[in-house]
Amino acid sequence: MKTPSMNNVCDPGDLHAYLTHKRQRVNQALDRIWERYEARPTPLLEAMRYSLEAGGKRLRPILCICAAETVGGSENTVIEAACALELIHTYSLIHDDLPGMDNDDFRRGKPTCHKMYGEATAILAGDALLTAAFEVLAEAVQQGDARVPDFKWIxxxxxxxxxxxxxxMVQGQMLDLASEKKAVSWEELKILQQLKTGALIQASLHVGALLGGGDSRQIQAMCAFGGYIGLAFQMADDILNVEGDARITGKPVGSDAALQKATGPSVLGLDAARAYAKDLVDRAREELAVFEENAAVLAALARYVVERDR
Amino acid sequence: MKTPSMNNVCDPGDLHAYLTHKRQRVNQALDRIWERYEARPTPLLEAMRYSLEAGGKRLRPILCICAAETVGGSENTVIEAACALELIHTYSLIHDDLPGMDNDDFRRGKPTCHKMYGEATAILAGDALLTAAFEVLAEAVQQGDARVPDFKWIxxxxxxxxxxxxxxMVQGQMLDLASEKKAVSWEELKILQQLKTGALIQASLHVGALLGGGDSRQIQAMCAFGGYIGLAFQMADDILNVEGDARITGKPVGSDAALQKATGPSVLGLDAARAYAKDLVDRAREELAVFEENAAVLAALARYVVERDR
Structure with a gap:
């Protein structure tokens, strides 16, 4: 079995260009979503757009597109599925930030949805984004790439x-809330993080490979890759919450510690958490062997997941 | 065009037996939903089940099944879609009752979800029920009646x-919250009620006719029927909130008036609201002409929607 060498990884400059380009494509596709709704903007649509356009990295959609491209599929085939993933991610952030949940006033350096529009509107904006994800998926099948059979969309x-x-994800959020001010074991934390963050990231790669036309061996490898990357992403998030730059992350440093949340650094210690994240990325990249040189971008993305500054 | 005569309506005793039987079938199918989740009950699953099993009438699933049967389809074909509609309805009630929304302590005579399990769990239980609806739908296609082509499920x-x-529905809830303590015209109220309640009831009939194998003329008639019935249902709800028996409705009488909500009675007056609901049912029943004698149960259901006591 061939392990991907450094030659199979696109260089940081190329990755930056790739991320910028794909983010733009995803944002354009997200813009088109509003066309199906009322021409006259309502407070509900405004709140939905506010959070959707609050400067997200679009990591889940980009992973989905990159997975499709890695198995030989095209961006166009999966762009709506990629958008649906971002709609779901955004709804989860709005609800996480609610006063009845984490009660956060800022997200990505901007006031959270309920701070801007009130609690009721934020609850409903989240609900509407989650629902819209499935509407977008269903419409993608009806209008989309006829080469993808309906059963794959289902x-x-x-x-x-x-x-x-x-x-x-929702169960992960439950465990996360329950973990506050409690002793959480390393095994429990891994389950929590796999559910809270890992599951949707893994699904992004799974769906990209599936709709992109991957065979079952490729889909399996992509899911394994996604499992590692999802955990690595959350570990990196926890580390950024300890030592990141609040001006870049858009979130107050130490907010997890203030809530006495169970995190990678709080359970493992900062150095062990850092080493663990690196190890996860290595293991993720081993899973890419089946894709040979087609996995160059995905391999670079795996490194980006833990080396990013926001 | 033939109008359904009284002979085409099953008698109240038969309708009662039909409702009891179908409610039981829907409850059995809802029970099976939990099998796909963890064997060990978690607080989240418990909160979801608490609200789902809090004594709902199962009106939306029954309308869905009845629509399928009216066009010659079977209960088995649509039972999962019927369940999905009830999951969505239940999530909407949990979120409506939240402190940040209507702040209701009781629903169907029982403590609301957030009163039982706390606000965070209630938010997440609603999110999880909404998500589960689409999981159930997708799995229904994979395991379901092969006579229904995938494109109809999509x-x-x-x-x-x-x-x-x-x-x-979510936009209807926004308008409903915005209507408190405000002068709302009859035209505005109709739009509010069509969105808040009518849309999902109409969808229940639409989906039943679609998956049940109805042709486009039948589906169109069913949608028209659903449009009238949805408005009639909300009008009847508003009237019950004024003059119903709290021991039967499970909701305090006058709670809409206390919140100064725009309702049928508050905008039209009680007598005019009653006459309007009756007129909607008549118009709904005219739409059933295309189904001839097959519409007997649906015609009786239309009457039940406004004559029920809870």
Missing amino acids: EAIRVIARASGVSG | EAIRVIARASGVSG
């Missing part, structure tokens, strides 16, 4: 719903 | 998502 819808709900 | 998912989100 599977994509199932994978995304499963990763987002009671078997995935 | 359309069903689209219709349900559209009716539930920013073009339907």
Whole structure:
């Protein structure tokens, strides 16, 4: 089995250009989503757009597109699925920030949705974004790439719903809230982070490979890659919350510690957390061997996940 | 064009038996939903089940099944779609009752979800129920009746998502909150009620007819029927809130008036609201002409929607 060498990784400059280009493409596609709704902007649509356009990295959509491209598929085929993932991610941030949840006033350096529009509107904006994700997916099938058979889209819808709900992200959020001010073991923390963050990131790669036309071996490798990357991403987030630059992350440094949340650094210590994140990326990149030289961008993305500054 | 005569309406005793039987079938199918999740009950699953099993009438699932049967389809074909509609309805009630929304302590005579499990769990239980609806729909396609082609399921998912989100129920809830302590015209109230309640009821009938195998003329008639019935249902709800028996409705009488909400009675007056609801049912029943004698149960259901006591 061939392990990807450094030659198979695109250089940081190329990755930066790739990320910028894809972010732009995703933002254009997200813009088109509003066309299906009322021409007259309502407070609800405004709140949805506010949070969706608050400067997200678009990591999940980009991972989805990159997974599709890695298996030989095209961006166009998966762009709506990529948008659906970002709609779900955005709804989860709005609800996480609510007074009844983490009660955060700022997100990405801007007032959170409920600070801008009030609590009721924020709850409903989250609900509407989650619902819109499935509307976008269903419409993508009806208007989309006829080369992707309907049963693959149905599977994509199932994978995304499963990763987002009671078997995935929402359950992770429950565990996260329950972890405050409590002794959490390393095993428990891994489950928490896999559900809270890992599941949707893994689903992004899974769906990209599935709709992009990957065979079952490729889809399996992509899911394994996604499992490692998802955990690495959350570990990096926890580390940034300890030692990041609040002006860049847009989130107050030490906010997890203030809530006495269980995080990588709080459970493992900062150095061990850093080493663990690096190890996860190495393991993730080993999974890319099946894609040979097609995995250059994905391999660079894996490194970016832990080396980013926001 | 033949108008349904009284002979085409099943008698109240038969309707009662039909509702009891279908409610039981829907409850059995809802029970099976939990099998796909963890065997060990978590607080999140418990909160979801608490609200789902808090004594709902199962009106939306029953309308969906009845629509399918009216066009010659079977209960089995649509039972999962029917469940998905109830999951969405239940999530909407949990979120409506939240402190940041209507702040209701009781629903159907029982403490609301956030009163039982806390606000964070209630927010997440609603999120998880909404997500589960789409997971159930996707799995229904994979395991379901092979006679229904995938493209019809995709359309069903689209219709349900559209009716539930920013073009339907969630926007209706926004307008409902904005209507408190404000002068609302009759035209505005009709739009509010069509979105808040009508859209999902209409979708229930639409999806039932679609998956049940109805042709486009039948689906169109069912949508028209659903449009009238949805408005009639909300009007009847508003009237029950004024003059119902709290022991039967499970909701304090006069709670809408206390919040100074715009309702049928508050905008039209009680007598005119009652007459309007009756007129809506008559118009709904005229739409059933295309189904001839097959519409007997649906015609009785239309009457039940405004004559119920809870």
